[in-house]
Structure formats: structure tokens, C-alpha cells
Amino acid sequence: MSISRRTFLGAGTVLTLGAQFPGSWTRHAAAQGSPGPIRLGFQVHRTGIGAVYGRWYERTTNAAVKLINGKGGIGGRPIEIVAEDDGTDPKRGAEVVEKLATQHKVDLIFGTLFSHVVIASAPRAGQLKIPYLVVSEGYHVASGKLNRYVFQPGITDVRAQVTAVAPWILKNLGKKVTMIFPDYAFGHDHRDFFSRVATSQGGTISALIPIPPTETSFTKYFPRVPADTEVLYHVMVGPGVLTFVKEMGEHYGSKRPKIFGFVDSLEGVDLASPGLAFLEGTYFWEAFPRYAAANTPAHVKTFRERVGVNDNGASVNDPKDVSTFSHMFGCWETLHVIKAVVEKSGYRKAGEYRGFIETLEGFQSFPEGLEHPQGAKKFNGKLHQVYGHQFISKVEKRRLDVVHRTAIEDSMYPPEGDYTKQPL
Amino acid sequence: MAFGPHLLLALMEGVVSASLLALTALGLSLVFGVMRIVNVAHGAFFMLGAIVTWYVADLSGSFWLALVAAPIAVGLVAILADRLVLRPIGYEPESTIVATIGLLYILEQVVLMTYGPYARPVAAPFYFRIDLGWFGYSGYKVIVAAAAALLLAVTWLALSRTTLGLYLRATQQDREIAQAFAVPVGRVYTIAFGVGGGLTAIAGALIVPVQQAHYLMGLDALLLSFIVVILGGLGSLRGTVVAALIVGLSDGVVSVLFSPTLAKIIATLAVAFVLGVRGRGLFGEEAA
Numbered sequence: 001m002s003i004s005r006r007t008f009l010g011a012g013t014v015l016t017l018g019a020q021f022p023g024s025w026t027r028h029a030a031a032q033g034s035p036g037p038i039r040l041g042f043q044v045h046r047t048g049i050g051a052v053y054g055r056w057y058e059r060t061t062n063a064a065v066k067l068i069n070g071k072g073g074i075g076g077r078p079i080e081i082v083a084e085d086d087g088t089d090p091k092r093g094a095e096v097v098e099k100l101a102t103q104h105k106v107d108l109i110f111g112t113l114f115s116h117v118v119i120a121s122a123p124r125a126g127q128l129k130i131p132y133l134v135v136s137e138g139y140h141v142a143s144g145k146l147n148r149y150v151f152q153p154g155i156t157d158v159r160a161q162v163t164a165v166a167p168w169i170l171k172n173l174g175k176k177v178t179m180i181f182p183d184y185a186f187g188h189d190h191r192d193f194f195s196r197v198a199t200s201q202g203g204t205i206s207a208l209i210p211i212p213p214t215e216t217s218f219t220k221y222f223p224r225v226p227a228d229t230e231v232l233y234h235v236m237v238g239p240g241v242l243t244f245v246k247e248m249g250e251h252y253g254s255k256r257p258k259i260f261g262f263v264d265s266l267e268g269v270d271l272a273s274p275g276l277a278f279l280e281g282t283y284f285w286e287a288f289p290r291y292a293a294a295n296t297p298a299h300v301k302t303f304r305e306r307v308g309v310n311d312n313g314a315s316v317n318d319p320k321d322v323s324t325f326s327h328m329f330g331c332w333e334t335l336h337v338i339k340a341v342v343e344k345s346g347y348r349k350a351g352e353y354r355g356f357i358e359t360l361e362g363f364q365s366f367p368e369g370l371e372h373p374q375g376a377k378k379f380n381g382k383l384h385q386v387y388g389h390q391f392i393s394k395v396e397k398r399r400l401d402v403v404h405r406t407a408i409e410d411s412m413y414p415p416e417g418d419y420t421k422q423p424l
Numbered sequence: 425m426a427f428g429p430h431l432l433l434a435l436m437e438g439v440v441s442a443s444l445l446a447l448t449a450l451g452l453s454l455v456f457g458v459m460r461i462v463n464v465a466h467g468a469f470f471m472l473g474a475i476v477t478w479y480v481a482d483l484s485g486s487f488w489l490a491l492v493a494a495p496i497a498v499g500l501v502a503i504l505a506d507r508l509v510l511r512p513i514g515y516e517p518e519s520t521i522v523a524t525i526g527l528l529y530i531l532e533q534v535v536l537m538t539y540g541p542y543a544r545p546v547a548a549p550f551y552f553r554i555d556l557g558w559f560g561y562s563g564y565k566v567i568v569a570a571a572a573a574l575l576l577a578v579t580w581l582a583l584s585r586t587t588l589g590l591y592l593r594a595t596q597q598d599r600e601i602a603q604a605f606a607v608p609v610g611r612v613y614t615i616a617f618g619v620g621g622g623l624t625a626i627a628g629a630l631i632v633p634v635q636q637a638h639y640l641m642g643l644d645a646l647l648l649s650f651i652v653v654i655l656g657g658l659g660s661l662r663g664t665v666v667a668a669l670i671v672g673l674s675d676g677v678v679s680v681l682f683s684p685t686l687a688k689i690i691a692t693l694a695v696a697f698v699l700g701v702r703g704r705g706l707f708g709e710e711a712a
Binding site: 048049051052054055217219221223239242243247252253273275 | 434437482541544559
């Protein structure tokens with residue numbers, strides 16, 4: 001059967017009409033209730049290597065929106081989320097920013113995680129002059145290399161994290177460190193800043209082992225770890241993380257160096273998974289402790305309940321569905337920052353961002369509580385970056401127990417940029 | 425690590441990846457040889473094998489049951505695809521490529537919608553660590569390499585000794601003459617596609633305890649299978665096995681001793697070289 005020209009045109013017309021209807025409908029609805037909902041574009045990794053993070057970012061976002069809307073929304077306006085998948089793909093990321101801004105006409109955009117997507121999308125947000133609030137961890141925001149419209153107010157950056165934990169590693173685990181990290185922007189931040197901090201404090205880097213982000217087999221990398229290594233520092237992302245950790249265990253057995261990992265290597269992975277027994281007694285950085293403990297504060301318990309996470313950091317509906325607990329709180333906190341800034345600045349409609357941006361740059365701290373369950377934060381308006389506490393946890397009986405919590409000041413470093421000097 | 429043990433590790437890695445690769449690529453080679461079509465959804469069958477294994481192992485608690493169920497389930501999916509998609513378009517080469525690309529996306533997205541974006545592990549049916557003094561190695565991986573080699577031998581026997589094997593080979597050599605000798609070519613096509621899918625599903629099932637089931641895991645499998653099939657000669661099973669050994673071993677050795685990126689560069693260059701110098705591959709038939 002061949003498709004006739006008429007069928008083809010017919011299908012095209014239906015598609016075009018279908019695509020236009022929802023748009024005109026929302027415009028109409030928005031025109032009625034003045035000023036209408038505040039529409040937030042959510043750039044989410046629903047597919048691609050970031051999909052596990054994306055799924056939990058979306059659950060956390062929905063929970064936060066439900067909480068805020070239940071309490072009357074932002075300045076009386078309910079939040080409406082316009083989510084758009086970027087496939088964890090840099091090129092598509094920039095297109096998604098454009099689509100959210102020009103087609104959906106959202107008020108602002110938030111939620112991107114993977115650093116290569118952020119780096120590709122941020123310039124487009126700057127050109128379109130729309131605030132872009134990422135939840136990404138990379139140092140790219142604080143480096144001053146992006147633009148005035150890009151902020152990271154809900155999660156700390158890699159440089160802050162390694163600056164805070166490096167002294168503890170050198171003091172408690174050893175001075176000769178071998179680093180294994182993903183071979184792209186996020187991993188390079190680890191490489192550059194941990195090396196810098198460690199060597200300035202009497203440590204040495206025995207070897208640097210970059211791993212391509214799409215790698216699926218890791219056995220071949222471990223022979224490159226020098227024998228005199230005292231501490232193996234690992235950080236890995238993507239679907240291969242469990243294989244990575246398992247193969248590390250197979251390689252070393254019980255004769256292993258001290259191991260310090262970033263929990264990214266285990267985000268979305270059950271610590272009780274087969275082959276992970278060797279992690280017993282190793283240490284992990286966590287941004288937010290995955291396992292609830294006796295001293296877990298009430299607002300953290302409420303946060304867990306609202307998002308739907310049990311005491312082991314897995315979904316309450318499926319104990320095998322483990323969350324990305326050390327990252328997803330960033331969406332929750334970012335949404336509360338947006339609420340605070342919109343209400344304080346009197347922001348009304350898209351395009352009028354001066355007040356929003358200058359007000360956010362004027363914030364200096366956010367208090368611990370249900371709005372900021374991970375802990376109190378300091379905000380640097382010149383760097384557009386937030387700073388907070390970091391946690392070091394030990395694997396014991398197949399769970400992570402916090403052994404050290406750093407002070408906010410431990411993560412501070414000399415600033416390298418100042419966005420407030422850029423014109424709006 | 426000293427050079428000796430380092431080389432040993434490199435060879436072990438190489439043998440394991442070569443045997444799994446041979447099993448994965450065998451299905452693609454069979455389908456091309458018999459049906460003369462390029463199945464772009466081949467990697468999706470590999471992935472589907474892994475996903476089915478996870479589901480069955482999770483529900484029943486038995487990896488062995490999953491290992492049996494995965495090729496059957498994926499074989500049935502392949503047979504359905506043959507009947508509903510490939511046959512209606514008459515196995516026309518260009519259309520088949522487009523249709524199987526579509527099939528690839530449909531399978532991936534269905535898995536994403538139902539199974540989700542997770543990389544989920546399946547416990548290996550046995551778990552032991554071989555301690556070689558200088559380094560340790562997964563015992564399961566060694567057994568997997570042996571199992572893959574055994575399956576390759578069984579497939580070869582089935583092709584050379586059974587009536588079905590005879591039909592498959594006859595259809596591969598000359599479809600029309602085979603038909604003239606009462607070989608049910610239509611059914612042979614369906615069976616070839618089903619068996620091709622089933623074989624790669626076994627490879628997917630075997631690898632889950634090492635590598636987790638994830639909806640995008642088929643891409644690497646597809647790419648490497650293509651490299652192996654092109655290198656070995658399209659449609660030649662012997663070529664596929666030899667090429668898998670070459671690619672797997674060189675990948676293992678080069679990536680352990682030098683760098684994984686260099687290993688990929690060499691494999692890609694080898695394909696380009698073979699295509700340039702000997703277009704039909706190492707063991708391919710003369711172009712008709």
C-alpha cells in the first residue's frame with residue numbers, strides 16, 4: 001500500500017491542529033484568571049543515561065509543587081510544571097530551553113542535572129534572557145563562565161564538595177590517592193579540584209584514571225591503579241555504576257586500598273545488590289544521607305514521606321526502586337528558592353526578570369527546615385552558587401551511616417567570577 | 425602490576441568478551457545470511473533478552489529458568505516482528521532497514537515505559553572470585569565464556585547436521601533453487617529471524633549478572649555485532665566467530681595494556697581497512 005498525497009496531507013493537518021489546540025487552550029485559560037498560574041519549565045532527563053536521576057527529579061519536583069500549591073502557591077499563584085525531556089543530550093538540551101521559552105512561554109526554567117547538558121543549554125538561556133536554575137553539581141556555574149541568567153541555588157558544586165571532604169580523606173585514610181572519574185566536565189571538576197586541594201595539603205596523586213562515560217566494562221582499568229596507592233577515590237555516573245563497583249570488588253577482594261567514593265557511584269543502586277559485600281568499611285561522600293537514622297530531623301522525615309521514600313532511600317511502592325537521594329533534594333530546594341524570590345521581588349510576568357535576578361543575587365542564606373531539608377545554606381550572589389554541609393558516611397551492615405558532617409565554611413573557596421557585573 | 429599478570433588479565437578479558445560477542449553477532453550474521461536483510465533491531469533483541477531475564481529471575485528467583493525463558497520470549501517477539509512487519513514489506517532491503525529502526529525504537533521505548541530507566545542487577549547463579557595472587561577475577565565471567573563457546577558449538581552442529589540446518593543453508597545459498605526443491609522458504613525466514621533473536625537473547629541473559637539490564641544496553645551490542653559481521657564477511661558463520669575472536673581479543677589486550685579508546689579506534693580502522701581492501705570480509709562469499 002502506498003500513502004496517497006491526500007492521506008498524507010490529511011494526517012499533516014490533523015497533527016498540526018492537534019499541536020495547536022492545547023496551546024490556544026492554555027492561553028485562553030491563562031487570560032481568564034489574572035495573573036494565572038506561574039509556569040515553570042522543567043528540563044528533565046526522562047531518557048538517556050540520566051534517566052534514573054530524571055525520574056526521581058520529577059517525583060521530587062511533583063511532591064514539592066504539591067506542597068507549595070497546597071499552601072496557596074507562590075504569592076497566591078499556583079505552580080504549573082511544563083516538563084520537557086532532553087534525552088540527557090546536550091544538543092537537545094539547548095533545543096528544550098528554546099522550546100520552553102518561546103513555545104511554552106514559561107516564566108523560568110529549572111531542573112537540569114548532567115553537566116554537559118547544562119553547559120550546552122546555558123548559553124541559549126542567556127541569549128533568550130530567561131532565568132535558568134540548574135540542579136547540577138558541576139563547577140560550571142560558580143566558575144563564572146556561564147551567564148547572568150544561570151543559577152544553582154539548590155545544590156552545592158563539585159569544587160565545594162571536594163574542598164570540604166579532602167582534608168578528612170587525607171587525615172583519616174591516606175595521602176597517596178588514585179582517582180577514577182568519568183571523562184567529561186563533571187569528572188574533570190573532580191580531577192582538577194581534588195588534585196589541587198589534596199596536593200596543597202600534603203597529599204599526592206598517584207594516578208588519574210579517566211573512564212569514558214559510555215563504558216560498560218571496567219575490569220581493564222583497575223590494573224592501572226599503582227600498587228602504592230593508599231586511597232582509591234572513585235566517582236562514576238550512568239547505568240554502569242553497579243558493574244563498576246562490583247568489578248572493583250572482584251579485582252581487589254580483601255587486599256584493597258582504603259576506598260573513598262562519591263555516592264554518585266551508587267545513586268539509584270541498592271547497597272544490598274549482589275557483589276557489593278566488599279564495600280563494607282569503605283567511605284562515601286553524601287550530600288544528603290540516604291538512610292534514615294535515629295537523629296533524622298522531623299522536616300527530613302516529612303520530606304521523605306512527601307517524596308515517597310522509605311528509611312532506606314528507596315521508593316515506598318517498590319523497595320528495589322532506589323532513589324538518587326543525594327541529588328534530588330536540589331529540585332525541592334530550588335522550587336522553594338523560586339517561591340521566596342518571586343514573592344520578595346514581586347515578579348509578575350515573563351520578560352520582566354530584573355527584579356527576580358537582582359533579588360536572588362541579594363540572598364545570602366537559606367535556613368534549614370522543610371523548605372531546605374538538606375540543611376542551612378549560604379548563597380553567593382556573585383557566583384550564583386549555594387554552599388552547604390557535606391556528609392561522609394561509612395558502609396556498615398549494607399547501609400550508609402554518617403560519620404562526619406562538614407561545616408558550610410569548609411566548602412568555601414576563593415571566588416573566580418562575578419556575574420553581577422554582566423548587563424541584564 | 426608486572427607485565428606477565430597484566431597480559432594474563434588482558435587475555436582473560438579478551439576471551440570473555442570475544443565469546444559473548446560471537447554469540448551476540450551470530451544471530452545478526454544468520455539473519456543476514458539467510459534473509460539478506462540488515463536487522464537494525466538486533467541490539468534491541470539483546471537488550472530484551474536481558475530485561476526478560478531480570479523479570480523472570482525477579483519473579484521466580486531462578487536464573488536458570490530466566491536463561492531458558494529469555495530466548496523463547498525474544499524468539500517469539502522476533503517471529504511476530506517477522507510476520508507483522510518484515511513479511512508485509514516483502515523483505516525489501518531498504519524498507520527493512522527503516523522498519524527495523526522503527527522496531528528498535530518501539531522496543532526501547534516500551535521497555536522504558538514498563539521496566540523504567542533503571543540498570544537492575546540479577547544475582548549470578550553462583551558467585552565466586554578467582555584469586556590469582558596478582559589480581560582477582562569473577563568466576564562467573566569465566567563460566568559465561570565457556571557457556572558461550574558451548575552454545576556456539578551447538579549452533580554449528582545444528583546447522584551442519586539437522587534438516588533445519590540444511591534448509592537454512594540451502595536458503596542462504598540460493599533461495600529460488602531451495603524453493604524449487606520444496607524447502608519452505610517463507611517458514612525458514614521466520615525461523616531464521618526467531619533463532620537469530622533467540623541466540624542474541626541468550627547472550628543478553630548471560631551478561632545480566634555482570635552488567636545489569638538497562639534499556640539502552642543494545643546500542644553497544646549492535647555496533648560491535650556489525651563490526652564483527654562486516655569483518656567476518658556478511659553471512660559467514662565461521663567468519664563471524666573468527667572476527668569475534670579477533671575483535672574481542674584485540675579489544676581486551678589493547679584496552680588493558682594501552683587504552684580502551686585506542687582499542688575502539690583500532691577496531692573501527694580494521695573494519696574500514698577490510699571494507700577497502702577486501703569488501704566481502706575475511707570469509708564472505710563473492711558478491712553475486
